Amino acid sequence: MRLEIEASLVYEFASSTQVLISIQASQSRDQDIVSESLVFDPDAALTLDKNLEGDRRLRCVLSGPARITYRATIENRMRPLLPAQGRQHSxxxxxxxxxxxxxxxxxxxxxxxxxxxxxxxxxxxxxxxxxxxxxxxxxxxxxxxxxxxxxxxxxxxxxxxxxxxxxxxxxxxxxxxxxxxxxxxxxxxxxxxxxxxxxxxxxxxxxxxxxxxxxxxxxxxxxxxxxxxxxxxASDIAFMTTDKPCRMIEQNIVVRAVDQAADGPQSAQN
CATH class of the missing domain: 3.10.620.30 (C8orf32 fold)
Incomplete structure (x- = not known):
């Protein structure tokens, strides 16, 4: 399944604030990132952390009004559902x-x-x-x-x-x-x-x-x-963590399925 994601966050930071942001799709084995973009307005100096699971977190300092926009196209692989049977480990x-x-x-x-x-x-x-x-x-x-x-x-x-x-x-x-x-x-x-x-x-x-x-x-x-x-x-997976209070002005999340047949003709392979 191919999905398009758009996350738009607008926050007001009263003073210089240290921020952790976790909104990017994980680079995990059960999903492929076809394309993505991340825009900060105004620009911010970013430090990217990535763990062994492929999860990514940004560190930055923000002040005043700030808009963060993340767009991505994700190809979900055939994700296995919880099986009918499965052993609990000691x-x-x-x-x-x-x-x-x-x-x-x-x-x-x-x-x-x-x-x-x-x-x-x-x-x-x-x-x-x-x-x-x-x-x-x-x-x-x-x-x-x-x-x-x-x-x-x-x-x-x-x-x-x-x-x-x-x-x-x-x-x-x-x-x-x-x-x-x-x-x-x-x-x-x-x-x-x-x-x-x-x-x-x-x-x-x-x-x-x-x-x-x-x-x-x-x-x-x-x-x-x-x-x-x-x-x-939730303390580990919050989409935003700050060292000072901040005010949310606007937050919009859009997730939609993409009709891959509409992407254009595909060449057949035997």
């Missing part, structure tokens, strides 16, 4: 890179949910069955509702309020998965068919020697997600 079997995603983090206090999660999602069936039970519980008990949560809301508060947005659904799913011994990490993404269009938060679980992408909100098809970054929780 701790000694886990690769070193997955183990940190078993531990509690700022927004995902999985240690507070050990008793609840292990009683609610017992070891019946394999790892996939337990993860699906987590997702079904969230679908039944948590309402998708704006205005209930904010940037400081944790999974514990979402569990009490029984409502939230994609960020809250993802934090609660991660928390439950870690509490039952399944590594889980937060993923920021662009999402086709998401209404209203916005940055989207989903998660990956580690089962059967692989990371599997799932959307606990069930609002966007996994095949239509464009990965931006991954981490322990």
């Amino acid at each position: 701790w000694e079997e886990l690769p070193h890179f997955a183990f940190p995603f078993l531990l509690p983090s700022r927004f995902c206090p999985s240690d507070r949910f050990m008793r609840f999660a292990q009683r609610e999602f017992p070891q019946q069936g394999d790892g996939v069955a337990r993860v699906l039970a987590v997702l079904d519980w969230i679908h039944r008990h948590i309402d998708y509702l704006h205005g209930v949560s904010d940037a400081e809301t944790t999974a514990l508060e979402t569990f009490v309020d029984r409502a939230g947005v994609c960020r809250d659904f993802t934090h609660l799913a991660i928390t439950f998965c870690r509490a039952i011994g399944v590594p889980a990490r937060a993923v920021s993404a662009y999402a086709l068919d998401l209404q209203p269009p916005d940055f989207h938060a989903v998660l990956e679980v580690y089962l059967e020697n692989a990371w599997w992408l799932v959307d606990p909100t069930r609002l966007a098809p996994v095949g239509g997600l464009v990965r931006i970054g991954s981490g322990r929780d």
Whole structure:
């Protein structure tokens, strides 16, 4: 699936502000970047960081009004969906890179949910069955509702309020998965068919020697997600982090599917 993305962010910075920006599509193995452009108005000196997963983050200093425009065409490869069956690994079997995603983090206090999660999602069936039970519980008990949560809301508060947005659904799913011994990490993404269009938060679980992408909100098809970054929780995947307060003036996200047949004639190959 080929997708076109446009993200336009306009912010006001009252004084010289250090900024981390994570809006570029990840250079990961399950998606190809056909083309992309990134424009800062006014221009800014940028430092690019890239991790082993292909996630990219920019560092810069901004002041006054600033417009950031990112455009990209992404070719999503055939992204595998969570399989019908998959083994949950014991701790000694886990690769070193997955183990940190078993531990509690700022927004995902999985240690507070050990008793609840292990009683609610017992070891019946394999790892996939337990993860699906987590997702079904969230679908039944948590309402998708704006205005209930904010940037400081944790999974514990979402569990009490029984409502939230994609960020809250993802934090609660991660928390439950870690509490039952399944590594889980937060993923920021662009999402086709998401209404209203916005940055989207989903998660990956580690089962059967692989990371599997799932959307606990069930609002966007996994095949239509464009990965931006991954981490322990929202503190690692925020699209913008600043060392001083700033004011959002405008923010627009557009994701659309491209009809590749309209790109022009293709030469046939035998």
